Amino acid sequence: MSNLSIILSDCDQLATVRLEVFSPADGDLYGSLDASVYVCEQHGIDTVAALWRANLTAHKATMAPGVVRACPEVYVFPTGTFGNAK
Numbered sequence: 001m002s003n004l005s006i007i008l009s010d011c012d013q014l015a016t017v018r019l020e021v022f023s024p025a026d027g028d029l030y031g032s033l034d035a036s037v038y039v040c041e042q043h044g045i046d047t048v049a050a051l052w053r054a055n056l057t058a059h060k061a062t063m064a065p066g067v068v069r070a071c072p073e074v075y076v077f078p079t080g081t082f083g084n085a086k
């Protein structure tokens, strides 16, 4: 599921990095936590660059133990800017 308006690779390798995606709110780059993107080592930098081009800020976070995701899986938080809860 991808509701982020950015182009991500079509990779499907095992993700090793989780990126927290923020959009600006009230003048703060980290104003709204909107999504997690799971990526492999190879696509980490490309994904961060794509997020920046979309005016989003990425923060590297750890994968929870036992979590298996394929690059580049996106989870959009329902309460964030791209979610349906607002």
Ligand SMILES: [Zn+2]
Residues within 6 Å of the ligand: 009, 011, 012, 013, 039, 040, 041, 042, 043, 071, 072
């Ligand atoms: Zn990848």
